[in-house]
Amino acid sequence: MIVAGRVQIPFRYAAGAAASRFGVGLRDERRILGARCGGCGRVLCPPGPFCGRCGAAAGDPVAVGPGATLVAWTELPGRGTFALVRLDGADGALVHRLLEAVPEPRAGMRLRARFASERHGDIRDIEGFAAEGAGG
Amino acid sequence: MSATAIIGTGQTRHSSRRDDVSQPELVREAAEAALADAAVRPGDLDAVLVANMELFEGRALPELWTGAGAFATGKPCMKVATGGTSGTSGCIAAFHQVAAGLFDLVLVVGFEKHSEGHAQTGMALTDPFWDRAVASGALGNFALSISQYVAERGVSAEQAALVAVKARRNAARNPHAHLRMGELTVAEVLSSKMLADPVRLLDMCPQSDGACAIVVASAAVARRRCRRPAWVLAAETRHEQPYIGDIDRRLVTMRTLRDAARAAYRRAGIGEPLADLDVAEIYEPVSYAELAWYEALGFCGPGEAGRLAEEGVTAMDGALPVNPSGGVLSSNPVGASGVIRVAEAALQIHGRGGERQVEGASRALATGYGVYAWADAVVLGAEGEAA
């Protein structure tokens, strides 16, 4: 015999200091804020809270992008193209999506972040990445 | 088995909402404090153990996200989860790793962010056939078991309230405690809101955000790095069938805890716990449970626990202070609570308990409680490296 059902679970998540600065920068200034690692000096984007390389806490905010370089991508049928992009000035790569304006992605190609017109302080405030010079 | 010791402890400030930090940042706060206390650098660690439960913070794979906070990148890292005992079990797993000679320095971090998920729903998501339609979470389980305990042992609401008063009095001297209400009266406890007969609001633990960490070291490293290591004299854990209606797992007998404690005492050479132990940090989510567990832990005979509370035997100035920290009744970040018990016991041996220090403590007990299905007992000592 099988029993089945659905259950709703309330859930909220405190973003913490580094992620909050990132969200507020996107929402209020259309700025992408990475953070400089307090240990090895790499620029983290997404910012922390910890450096993936040396483990130290993220330090001061550093503006990165909106220009970026495509590192890797994959197409998910019906869900668009997911990509790893390295924002100009950052050492790590950010997981995001490519907009339709990128018909033939290739590693190393130049991209530019496009911001959403309505922004709420989360990662969706970046609508996606388009090929540089494609407008938007 | 090789000798093993705790050489450092660290905790966050525990409170109902730590919105100033994300989960990994909360973990980092405790990990950094423990490493600083032990004068150990992150790079010196051989391995990391994380203690926490699924679903309580509404986040899958919490160990994936918090491992970096615990300095685990590039190191062996695992999560231990056994319900409320997760923290004590995580510590015991680290003792095993070090005692087996696998590692010289292991960091254990337990954490919980109650404010973010929904612990009571997590607790209700138990067996779909037998529990989901009727279960009422941790409090419901306790209330049922307490009704039996009260009927069989004649424990009064006033005696339970004395435990609640003692916990909050002790918590006032612990800078990490969540509830720092200071001096309560029995009357205040007895007039607080009824949650589930006979358990009232002030009989119950809070739901806390917080994290706690310890540094576990091999004998050679402990001797080199620590002036007064807290040696692990015994660490026992017992599992039980999970269904609450199986009558043997009542609070009255709590055979998992009784058996874990007996085995631990035997190994640590403790004949008379009340006389041989200097301090105990026991995992008591509800006032009545502390009384029931005085019996299970051999502090007194059947039906004598209420008298222990009345005579102040377990107060700070009594023969065996129980929970100088204020206990789970004053702070309950569940995944961390077991680590806190072990850390507070170690702190007493280290002699770094500040205002909550029991003078000259050289043998300490820490316990863990996980639903009805787990109990852990750990005995720490100032001497006993050879044990």
Add this chain to the structure above:
Amino acid sequence: MTAGAVASELLEVACPMDLGWRYASGAAMERFLAGLRERRIEALRCGGCGRRYLPPRPLCGECRLPLDDWVPVAAEGTLEAWSIYHLPILDGRTGEPRPTPYGIGLVRLDGADTTLNHLLAETDPGRLRIGLRVRAVWREELRGALDDILHFEVAP
């Protein structure tokens, strides 16, 4: 000690979860639940210790023996533990809060050695005590689930 300079504003993300779940009963529970549809309650008896398990389960946790000796159990028994619950806990099947107060109890049905965790019709603590005789109140349309027994009421 945590990430860099203080943020001007702390953000939080609200993302309530909606999870589907599915669970297979196994043979022992299946027989028990099929019995409920005919208002029949059965326990499994251990050949080692003699304990009659309700809920029935395929293995005795004490003796580690497989169980297959079904014995009949009455829909009436003795209250072994109880409480009146006042917090609006969420129902584990749906996530919806349960109306309060409600009674909870451990009931040892006649013919079983373990107790069944279930709901009580009574919500007045003055009328409950350990040792009371209680009986099952059945749902009108039986479905083969534990809540075919709506709750237990004090036997007259």
